[in-house]
Amino acid sequence: MSEERFLVTGALGCIGAWVVRNLAREGVPTTIFDLGGSAHRLRLVLDDAELERVQIIKGDITDMAAVEAGLAESGATRIIHLAALQVPFCKADPSLGARVNVVGTVNLFEAAKRAGIGHLVYASSVAVYGRSEDYGEGSLGDDAAQSPRTHYGVYKQANEGTARVYWLDEGVSSIGLRPYTIYGPGRDQGLTSGPTRAMVAAAAGRPYHIPFSGRQGLQYADDTARLFIQAARTPRAGAPVFNLRGSVVAMGEIVAAIEAAAPAARGQITFAGPPLPFPEELDDAGLRAALGEVPFTPLVEGVAQSVERFRQAIAAGRMDPAGYLG
């Protein structure tokens, strides 16, 4: 088999930075395809030696020719597709959101097909589902009814359909993963970035108010990155999409984990507001049946690791908390 090489789209983002870090540590050649904005998340997550091993191609996922050329230049044998605009950006500009999230995903599948790469992994989202009150009690399986309430969720739903058709028509298999709330270093934008911003505030000794409440699933960015890599290395027939579960907790438990990691933050992190417009609890039995054991860091540990990394980065002048806290 030819040498393993990865193309990771959107890897100047949070999950992507952790994917690239893990691959760099393994010594696997990796190429980032991203618009080419700031590399601050990479610098927060990778050290200089790891960063040197990564190739960055500046390109727009909405541009088919650029995607095809980028894939060819990378020589990739595996693809992880993460590039997307998150909920608030899709709301602010639905037309751009559709181009990036929907057309961009079609472009990746098409480029993979033309390059003869038979499998890819992409990020879907909990946002394909409706609100918690749209479902009964208990955790939601992979095939629960979808009724997205955001443009972003509708676009993710379209991507799951695109993946299915590329399998049916072209034999390109895929695995879609549905994260909920990613937390950890690099998570500085998007609807559910509040918990991580609060961790930064705690590390910086500043107060912070999280503008939503309720129970939700949280996944540690490093765990999620390792899961994407695992899925890319486990080609299987079809186009399954799997829920991620992580730690399902109430907001008060998240704040308690932050306070445990930074006792001086006690009473400084507050929250209020409506719950997220998503179901509270996803079932990841399908994921575990397909992939076996999946990476899982308990919330208290993941929060402690995140707060510590933020502390060190702030102390070393490698991170400006204002970027997270506004």
Ligand SMILES: NC(=O)c1ccc[n+]([C@@H]2O[C@H](COP(=O)([O-])OP(=O)(O)OC[C@H]3O[C@@H](n4cnc5c(N)ncnc54)[C@H](O)[C@@H]3O)[C@@H](O)[C@H]2O)c1
């Ligand atoms: N963060 C979460 O909690 C969460 C939850 C569910 C699903 N997801 C999905 O996981 C994936 C990664 O999330 P993240 O938190 O790392 O996102 P992020 O916002 O941190 O990063 C997204 C990256 O995509 C890049 N990008 C945007 N438009 C592009 C374009 N036209 N061409 C090329 N690159 C472009 C951005 O520059 C950015 O680096 C996304 O698909 C997201 O929808 C994330």
